[in-house]
Amino acid sequence: MSIEVRNINKTFGPFNALDNVSLNFPDGELVALLGPSGCGKTTLLRVIAGLEHADSGRIVLDGDDATTKDVRQRHVGFVFQHYALFRHLTVFENIAFGLRVRPHRERPSEKDIRTKVGQLLELVQLSWVANRFPSQLSGGQRQRIALARALAVEPRMLLLDEPFGALDAKVRKELRRWLRTLHDELHISSIFVTHDQEEALEVSDRIVLINKGRVEQIGPPKEIYERPATAFAYGFMGAVNEFRGRIEGDYVRVGNERLRHHAGHFEDGQQVVAFVRPHETEIVPDVSFDDGITASVHRILGTGAVARVELVANGDARKGRKDFFEVEIPGVEAASLGLATGQRVKIRSRRLSIFPEQNGISAS
Numbered sequence: 001m002s003i004e005v006r007n008i009n010k011t012f013g014p015f016n017a018l019d020n021v022s023l024n025f026p027d028g029e030l031v032a033l034l035g036p037s038g039c040g041k042t043t044l045l046r047v048i049a050g051l052e053h054a055d056s057g058r059i060v061l062d063g064d065d066a067t068t069k070d071v072r073q074r075h076v077g078f079v080f081q082h083y084a085l086f087r088h089l090t091v092f093e094n095i096a097f098g099l100r101v102r103p104h105r106e107r108p109s110e111k112d113i114r115t116k117v118g119q120l121l122e123l124v125q126l127s128w129v130a131n132r133f134p135s136q137l138s139g140g141q142r143q144r145i146a147l148a149r150a151l152a153v154e155p156r157m158l159l160l161d162e163p164f165g166a167l168d169a170k171v172r173k174e175l176r177r178w179l180r181t182l183h184d185e186l187h188i189s190s191i192f193v194t195h196d197q198e199e200a201l202e203v204s205d206r207i208v209l210i211n212k213g214r215v216e217q218i219g220p221p222k223e224i225y226e227r228p229a230t231a232f233a234y235g236f237m238g239a240v241n242e243f244r245g246r247i248e249g250d251y252v253r254v255g256n257e258r259l260r261h262h263a264g265h266f267e268d269g270q271q272v273v274a275f276v277r278p279h280e281t282e283i284v285p286d287v288s289f290d291d292g293i294t295a296s297v298h299r300i301l302g303t304g305a306v307a308r309v310e311l312v313a314n315g316d317a318r319k320g321r322k323d324f325f326e327v328e329i330p331g332v333e334a335a336s337l338g339l340a341t342g343q344r345v346k347i348r349s350r351r352l353s354i355f356p357e358q359n360g361i362s363a364s
């Protein structure tokens with residue numbers, strides 16, 4: 001089912017939870033709604049589902065205006081963070097539930113229900129727990145059963161709200177790979193909410209990055225990670241070193257030091273915020289080097305292929321919001337630099353991304 005969100009606004013009292021949100025997903029995509037806590041992800045999911053009504057805007061499903069349709073008419077399957085399985089029903093009956101409560105004329109025969117539930121249990125690879133109760137399952141197993149239950153009624157879209165949020169890191173990782181494989185098999189249009197960048201990057205076809213009720217950027221994971229469109233997107237999508245200063249030709253002037261950039265043309269004197277990822281940051285032991293910001297080595301972590309060096313900003317870079325930096329360099333390079341705690345060095349960037357400074361917007 002294609003899903004279109006047109007100019008959705010939603011307020012709770014004076015609070016603007018969704019601010020003119022528009023999205024368009026083709027049929028069969030697995031989409032991640034990603035953003036920090038409170039940014040409006042769940043509200044958007046609920047508006048798409050029909051559980052919540054927007055103040056203005058439209059929801060268009062498969063080309064039909066569904067704005068005034070209720071949840072059932074939208075044919076949605078849900079999976080929530082906290083397992084919503086019925087505790088007094090077996091796994092089998094939990095999955096069968098949606099089919100059994102259908103109006104008499106639409107209800108499948110007992111034989112068909114058994115076949116269908118059997119197929120779904122196979123799909124989620126849990127046939128062997130059919131007769132157990134939810135309390136006898138692990139958290140990960142419960143979420144897989146919740147998914148099977150959501151799929152039983154053959155929804156046209158699947159909405160998942162932090163489906164793996166309550167699970168430990170290892171199970172979470174396993175389940176997200178599993179969800180991706182399952183989606184590749186079923187191709188049912190799915191939207192899942194997460195605040196975990198790694199999860200969104202790993203699982204989805206497309207990420208919608210949300211901040212304070214507004215869409216910051218939409219795109220395939222690789223694009224969002226490699227070409228963040230805004231300062232917020234840059235900071236949210238991974239570790240980052242941040243500098244504030246003003247443009248001076250091919251440099252960003254930070255106090256009495258400067259960093260070279262290749263980020264295209266910016267007007268001289270413009271106030272900017274500049275970012276560089278730790279693996280694109282270099283350490284120069286010679287502090288008289290022109291291009292770079294002075295910092296002191298705080299800690300050197302990792303002794304394997306990659307060393308992570310934490311540094312404390314000196315001088316004017318301290319005036320930035322962050323006064324420490326992270327650099328990732330090959331372990332052999334760290335060894336040959338012979339870095340020591342407290343040593344003063346310069347850091348410089350191989351790829352500085354620059355955004356105009358606006359209203360103090362920060363990536364962090």
Ligand SMILES: Nc1ncnc2c1ncn2[C@@H]1O[C@H](COP(=O)(O)OP(=O)(O)OP(=O)(O)O)[C@@H](O)[C@H]1O
Pocket residue numbers: 012015017035036037038039040041042043044195
């Ligand atoms: N029923 C409500 N009444 C008042 N405010 C609400 C209501 N529902 C949500 N909000 C507010 O709207 C904002 C967005 O909430 P929402 O649950 O959509 O955020 P979220 O991005 O899903 O966050 P989280 O990741 O923490 O669940 C929050 O500031 C929240 O407090």
